[in-house]
Structure formats: structure tokens, C-alpha cells
Amino acid sequence: MNKWFTEKLVLIYLICIPFLVYGAHPRQTSTSAPITVIGTGYVGLVLGACLADLGHTVTCCDVDQNKIEMLSKGVIPIYEAGLHEIVLKNLESKRLFFSTNICESILNSSNIFITVGTPEGKNGEANLSYIFDVAETIGKNLHHTKTIFVKSTVPMGTIEWIREIIEKNNPTKTPFNLGYAPEFLREGSSVEDFMHPDRIVIGADNEETADIFALLMQPLLDQGVPLCRTSIASAEMIKYASNSFLSIKISFINEIADFCEKIGANVEEVALAIGLDKRIGKAFLKPGPGYGGSCFPKDTLAFLKAAEKYGIDLNTVNAAVQTNSLRASKIVEKLQSRFGSLAGLKIAVLGLAFKEKTDDVRESAALKLIESLQNKGAILKCYDPIATENALKVLPDLATFSNPLDAMEGADALILATPWKEFLELDFQEVYNRMKNKFIFDTRNLLDEKSLRSIGFEVESIGKKNH
Ligand code: UDX
Ligand code: UDX
Numbered sequence: 001m002n003k004w005f006t007e008k009l010v011l012i013y014l015i016c017i018p019f020l021v022y023g024a025h026p027r028q029t030s031t032s033a034p035i036t037v038i039g040t041g042y043v044g045l046v047l048g049a050c051l052a053d054l055g056h057t058v059t060c061c062d063v064d065q066n067k068i069e070m071l072s073k074g075v076i077p078i079y080e081a082g083l084h085e086i087v088l089k090n091l092e093s094k095r096l097f098f099s100t101n102i103c104e105s106i107l108n109s110s111n112i113f114i115t116v117g118t119p120e121g122k123n124g125e126a127n128l129s130y131i132f133d134v135a136e137t138i139g140k141n142l143h144h145t146k147t148i149f150v151k152s153t154v155p156m157g158t159i160e161w162i163r164e165i166i167e168k169n170n171p172t173k174t175p176f177n178l179g180y181a182p183e184f185l186r187e188g189s190s191v192e193d194f195m196h197p198d199r200i201v202i203g204a205d206n207e208e209t210a211d212i213f214a215l216l217m218q219p220l221l222d223q224g225v226p227l228c229r230t231s232i233a234s235a236e237m238i239k240y241a242s243n244s245f246l247s248i249k250i251s252f253i254n255e256i257a258d259f260c261e262k263i264g265a266n267v268e269e270v271a272l273a274i275g276l277d278k279r280i281g282k283a284f285l286k287p288g289p290g291y292g293g294s295c296f297p298k299d300t301l302a303f304l305k306a307a308e309k310y311g312i313d314l315n316t317v318n319a320a321v322q323t324n325s326l327r328a329s330k331i332v333e334k335l336q337s338r339f340g341s342l343a344g345l346k347i348a349v350l351g352l353a354f355k356e357k358t359d360d361v362r363e364s365a366a367l368k369l370i371e372s373l374q375n376k377g378a379i380l381k382c383y384d385p386i387a388t389e390n391a392l393k394v395l396p397d398l399a400t401f402s403n404p405l406d407a408m409e410g411a412d413a414l415i416l417a418t419p420w421k422e423f424l425e426l427d428f429q430e431v432y433n434r435m436k437n438k439f440i441f442d443t444r445n446l447l448d449e450k451s452l453r454s455i456g457f458e459v460e461s462i463g464k465k466n467h
Helices: 002-015 017-022 042-053 065-072 083-092 102-107 129-140 158-168 190-195 207-216 218-222 232-263 267-275 296-309 315-325 327-339 365-375 388-394 404-408 421-425 428-434 449-455
Strands: 035-038 058-061 096-099 111-114 147-150 177-180 200-204 227-230 346-350 379-383 413-416 439-442 458-460
Touching (some): 035 129, 042 058, 083 096, 111 129, 129 158, 147 207, 158 177, 177 207, 207 218, 232 267, 315 327, 379 388, 428 449, 449 458
Parallel strands (some): 058 096, 147 177
């Protein structure tokens, strides 16, 4: 008991070093030492806001001045359920701050999270230039012992490179702790995922780093969330292995869907029955136009590249990537076999985001499909509840509408590309009246085919026998 008490006292001392050195941060209101989050994108903003909501004092930094100005006023640049509320709440209670002054924030913090992007670079390898720049900045501003947690997704071995860069750029040779805490947040439900995760992972090469991380996450651990303490190498592997496994599951069910169509089976029935086997599990067995987003496509490619360097063949991951890359063309082929030439065909598209409940269009299957159809000469008219602005940044000439029914006026075909629940609320009798040719392709198996057919629609879906 005494040993436990002494250990906790040492930890509290370590976490509070900046208080002891600088005095309390002037804006400080909570009881824990300040945290800096570097990179206020999807991951950094959710992390920063949620850490503040757990009671910590957090400064989210970014090089994007415009973004920081907006956030300081409580304007959120992304759509994410529940995020606006917690950002406002914690701005008001002075636990959450936004700044472009990364150096000052580093100086004033004892714990630093790195969440800058690691986009796909050349040949599918992760582009680590942003994260290395941040490591250099941390090194130059490391005058007192701090604990640095990397959250960005990085290939194997990167954390050691980050350590070397910090050491090389640190003139005072100040010791520091470094850990890798991979994130598993899903866009659209990231606040919920942060507050109620299946598990939390911390990769560290000393107990102290993992203990400090555990203290920061204590409110979640108190709810019974398992904490996996691993080596740094294991944590790096866990992140890529998790995303790759989920990608494999999706590509697998998409292949099964194609097979189901050939033999007259129904992929929904198949997915439900196989998913009820606990060893398989029900999640991520939804067939569709292929996985997209900022993670699965880039992480699977980066994983393959990393494996190649070590002489490992990740055949299953490679197959998942290949299968995924063919999804859009399979949908185009189905349309061609139904309509013949697509040149001049008017197609309404519902959904532009890579999935529902987000305005993110990165690697969106909907956009890939739209581009393939445009290349075949089809005329596209599109609607998304919130992702239109982002889609127009990628495809500036796209015809978009603020009302879904207007997109369908005179259409030869309607494609549902993103499974927004609000599409279920559409008045399909009115859709029927507006469309020229009554053909719906539900690439997400969202709609009630039976009732659509009763209205008079011809319906195509994924992995089912279509009548
Ligand atoms: C995150 C992770 O960091 C990435 O590794 C993971 O695979 C996907 O999720 P995300 O939050 O989606 O990335 O990235 P993004 O929305 O692009 O945000 C990154 C932020 O970092 C941007 O706001 C950018 O301005 C900022 N940034 C980038 C810096 O502040 N400094 C830099 O040097 C580079
Ligand atoms: C994913 C991981 O789930 C998350 O743990 C990680 O931190 C980041 O990457 P995200 O990309 O936000 O999250 O979305 P996710 O819900 O996983 O969906 C990814 C893609 O797969 C979407 O395009 C989605 O439509 C597709 N998908 C998902 C399917 O096609 N079928 C499914 O059954 C599930």
C-alpha cells in the first residue's frame, strides 16, 4: 500500500512539473497539468475536446491560422456528432484553448499529443514529413521533462525515428518520455467512440510513460475500459493490423455479395448468419461500393509497403485492397448491362461522403463511382446532406442540389451511394413522379426494396437476387 502511494505521488509530481517550474498556467482552471495537442484535424480536435471534457486543460495547436481562429470562436470546421457541444462547453469553462503558437504551448505543457496527418505519400508509403517537423519543434522547445504521445497513424519503426529527431534537436539534452497511443475513432461517432472505447492501447518502453497515460485516461478506465499496455512495436502493429483486418472483412463480404448474386443467395441473410458466430462477429459485414475514408485505403497500402521492406507477404491484405479497387467498376458494369451505353444517361446520386454522418469525402467510394460514370459520358446530379462543399473541392464541376428531389428531376437512374438514414425518410412516391425512368441502384442495401417495388420501381442492390 505504501509503495503504491509513493508511486502515485511520484507520478503526480511528474505530471505537475510545469506547475512547479512555471507556476500555474494563467488560464488554468482544472486540477491537472496542461496538455498540448499538435494538429487540430479530425483526430486532434476530437482528442483535445474530449480530454478537456474529462477535466484536463488542453491547448489544441495547428499551423492553419484560419482554422484556429474559427475554433477559438466556437466554430467547428468539420461535422461530427456531439463535437460542437463539447467544444463550446469546454471553451466556456476555460479547459479548452486553441493556438497557432505551438512553441509556447509546448513550453507550457507537460504532456504533448501529436495528431498531425500522415497522408498517403509516393508509392503508397505514409508521408511522415509533418510528423517529423513536429518532432523537431518539440526537440527545440524541450527544456523540461515532458511526455510525448504519438496518435497519428505511423508505420513500424517511426516512433524510434521520432525519438531520434527529438534528441538530435534538443540542445539541453532534456530527458523525455515517448509513447504511441493509436486511435480507433470512427468519423461520425468519434466523440462516442472516445468516451466509450472497446479498449485503449498505449505502447511505451517504460512503465512511467504508460502510467502517465493511464492517469490521463483514468475516467475512462474507471468505467471498466480495458487498457492494453504494450511495447511500442506492438502498438504500431496493433493499429495497422486492426484497420487491415476490418478492411479484409469488408472486402470479404463484398466478394461473397458478388457470389450471392450469381447463385441467387441473399448476402444480408448470409452476413447475419455468419456474423452470429461469435468467432466471426456481426460488425463490418455490410456489403457496398467499397471502403473509403481517411484511414482504411491509406493504412492498408502503407501496411503493405512496410511489410515489403521486411520481406513479408501480406497476401490477405493485398487481396482486400485489390477487391476494394474493383468495386466502383463492378457497379458501372451493372449499369452498363442494364442500360447499354451510359453516354448522356441522367443519373441522380444520393450521398457524396465516404460514409454516413460525416462531411468527409476523402477516398469516398461515391466520388470514385461518380468519376467513373462521368468518364463513360453520364450526366450526374448529386445530393448529400452535408458533404457537398467538400465534394466540390474535389470535383468542382459537379452538379449538386440542396434538395434531393431536385437532383432526381427527369433522371434515368438513381444511385444511393452513402447510407444516410435520412434517405429512408424520402417520399418515394414523389421520387417516382420526378424520375423519368424508375430505376434505383441501392449500393448500400439501405432501402426497403419491397416497398419500392410496390410503388413501381425497378431496384438493383448488392448481393441479392433482383427482380
Ligand atoms: C489523423 C491522423 O493524424 C492520421 O495519422 C490518421 O491516419 C488519420 O487521422 P486527421 O486528423 O484526419 O489525421 O488529419 P487532418 O484532418 O488532415 O488534420 C491534420 C491537421 O494537422 C491539420 O489541421 C493540419 O493543418 C495540421 N498540421 C499539419 C499541423 O498543425 N502541423 C503540420 O506540420 C502539419
Ligand atoms: C476507421 C476505423 O473504423 C477506425 O477504428 C479508425 O480509427 C479509422 O478508420 P472510419 O474510416 O471513420 O474509421 O470509418 P468506418 O466506420 O470504419 O468505415 C470505413 C469505410 O468502410 C466506410 O467507407 C464505410 O462505408 C465502409 N464500411 C464499413 C463498409 O463498406 N462496410 C461495413 O460493414 C463497414
